[in-house]
Amino acid sequence: MTCQRHIAVVPVEGGWSLACDVGLEPVMFLSGGRAEAQARALASRLSEDGGEVQVTVRDRSRKVVASLRYYAGQVA
DSSP, rough: OOOSSSEEEEEEEEEEEEETTSOOOOEEEEEEEHHHHHHHHHHHHHTTOOOOOEEEEEEETTTTEEEEOOOOTTOO
């Protein structure tokens, strides 16, 4: 099964970036926790619309610290 959509939280200068491949502009956050919470909320909404979504969160050293999958029709 392949993911249809991907959301990434990555460190950038001055904070954290949330990027999504569904045509949304990247969003900046000062807090990594807030960026991750927003990524999870967005993934939940997108999966409710019938698509599979993967969320990847990287720490400041760029290591993956979370990889979450939301399945089509999943309700959080």
